[in-house]
Amino acid sequence: MTGNRLKKIVLPLVMIFVLLMPGSALCAQRQSGKSCLFKVTSRGGTVYLLGSIHFMKESNYPLRETIERVFRASSNVVFEVNMADMDSPDTQVLMLSKSIFNDGNTLENNLSPAVYRRLGEKAGEFGLDMEMFSRFKPWSVAMTLIGLKLNQLGFDPAMGVDRYFYAKALASGKRTFGLETMAYQIGLFDSLSMREQEMLVRQTLDDFDTMESEMGEMLLSWTNGDVGHLESMLLENFGDYPGLYEKFLVRRNRNWLSRIEVFLNQERDWFVVIGAGHLLGPDGLVNLLRRKGYTVEQM
Numbered sequence: 001m002t003g004n005r006l007k008k009i010v011l012p013l014v015m016i017f018v019l020l021m022p023g024s025a026l027c028a029q030r031q032s033g034k035s036c037l038f039k040v041t042s043r044g045g046t047v048y049l050l051g052s053i054h055f056m057k058e059s060n061y062p063l064r065e066t067i068e069r070v071f072r073a074s075s076n077v078v079f080e081v082n083m084a085d086m087d088s089p090d091t092q093v094l095m096l097s098k099s100i101f102n103d104g105n106t107l108e109n110n111l112s113p114a115v116y117r118r119l120g121e122k123a124g125e126f127g128l129d130m131e132m133f134s135r136f137k138p139w140s141v142a143m144t145l146i147g148l149k150l151n152q153l154g155f156d157p158a159m160g161v162d163r164y165f166y167a168k169a170l171a172s173g174k175r176t177f178g179l180e181t182m183a184y185q186i187g188l189f190d191s192l193s194m195r196e197q198e199m200l201v202r203q204t205l206d207d208f209d210t211m212e213s214e215m216g217e218m219l220l221s222w223t224n225g226d227v228g229h230l231e232s233m234l235l236e237n238f239g240d241y242p243g244l245y246e247k248f249l250v251r252r253n254r255n256w257l258s259r260i261e262v263f264l265n266q267e268r269d270w271f272v273v274i275g276a277g278h279l280l281g282p283d284g285l286v287n288l289l290r291r292k293g294y295t296v297e298q299m
Contacts, residue, residue: 033224033225034224034225034298034299035064035066035067035223035225035298035299036050036051036222036225036227036230036276036279037049037050037051037064037066037067037070037298037299038050038051038279038286038296038297038298038299039070039296039297039299040260040264040289040294040295040296041264041294041295041297042264042265042294042295044264044265044266044267045263045264045265045266045267045268045269045270046264046269046270047260047263047264047269047270047272048070048074048269048270048271048272048299049260049272049274049279049285049286050067050161050165050271050272050273050274051222051227051230051274051275051276051277051278051279051280052160052161052162052273052274052275052276053160053161053218053219053222053276054157054160054161054162054275055150055155055156055157055159055160055215056155056156056159056160056161056164056219057154057155057156057159058156058159060159060219060223061159061164063161063164064223066299070269070271070299071165071168071271072172073269074174074269074270074271075174075175075268075269075270076174076175076176076177076263076268076269076270076271077165077166077169077174077175077176077177077270077271077272077273078176078177078178078179078259078263078270078271078272078273079162079165079166079176079177079178079179079272079273079274080162080178080179080180080185080273080274080275081178081179081180081181081182081185082176082177082178082181082182083162083163083166083176083178084176085178085181085182086182091182094182094183094186095186098137098140098186098187098189098190099136099137099140099190100135100136100137100140101135101136101137106134106135107130107133107134107135107136107137107138107141108130108134110137110138110194110197110198111138111198111201112198115198115201115202115205116130118205119141119145119201119205122145122205122208123145126145126148126152137190137197138194138197138198138200138201139189139190139192139197139200140189141201142197142200142201142204143189145204146204146211149208149211150211150215153211153212153215155215161273162273165271165273179255179256179259179272179274180252180255180256188247188248191247196244214233217233218230218233218234221233222276225298227279227280227298230276230280231280231281231284234276234277234280235249235277235280235281245283249277249278249281249283249284250283252278253278253283253284253285253288254288256274256278256285257285257288257289257292260272260285260289261292264294
């Protein structure tokens with residue numbers, strides 16, 4: 001595979017997850033039309049699935065009134081993980097323990113000389129010395145640099161759709177739930193082979209110059225409910241990586257499907273906020289639910 005075909009997977013991969021980031025692109029201008037909110041109905045109850053963007057700007061708010069209205073009417077709010085665990089000391093300890101080598105290995109030993117040199121140059125632009133990364137695994141260094149770059153561009157995980165609705169759920173006394181654990185999400189990245197981890201570092205470096213425009217384009221598609229374009233941005237290049245696609249998307253979607261069906265069998269409304277990539281594509285939750293016979297409507 002050529003370098004060009006290898007590109008454009010790192011940012012979509014990051015957008016799939018809630019975690020991994022330390023706390024100007026195009027602003028998404030609201031237009032008439034649909035949103036990335038889907039209504040799923042059964043004989044029992046109703047589930048609203050909102051595809052989330054995990055990094056936003058203050059200028060991306062307010063959200064569509066349709067989304068806010070559905071949230072207000074829902075008695076239960078569900079996220080990818082238990083949001084209360086996001087910033088807990090236990091999670092931070094776990095994250096650090098999985099991010100570093102505990103066997104004497106080093107970052108430099110697991111990257112090619114050219115990639116390691118480029119990484120040092122990029123870290124230097126943020127005023128960072130490579131020595132501080134010496135014990136860190138490549139995947140954690142890649143995620144750190146992406147977080148620093150997004151913050152530099154003005155994108156903030158604190159303004160992400162997940163944290164926005166979590167704060168509103170707490171303020172309004174709604175019950176909140178998680179579909180999986182933080183440990184599971186961290187483990188997915190930590191299970192990557194060293195070859196895959198070097199690929200993430202290399203692509204992170206390649207994509208730095210286009211990250212601002214891609215985030216702007218992604219937000220514009222999300223705000224306007226252009227799920228076709230959003231799907232191509234988030235999922236198209238996973239075709240080159242069937243193993244990653246299965247691990248990070250397909251398997252998790254199937255696990256979540258059973259949970260969502262439990263919600264659908266209860267006579268109440270559920271508001272579910274998950275990464276937009278999980279809703280889209282042939283293996284996305286929208287299509288999985290339709291194949292199970294549920295009525296799914298984009299709002």
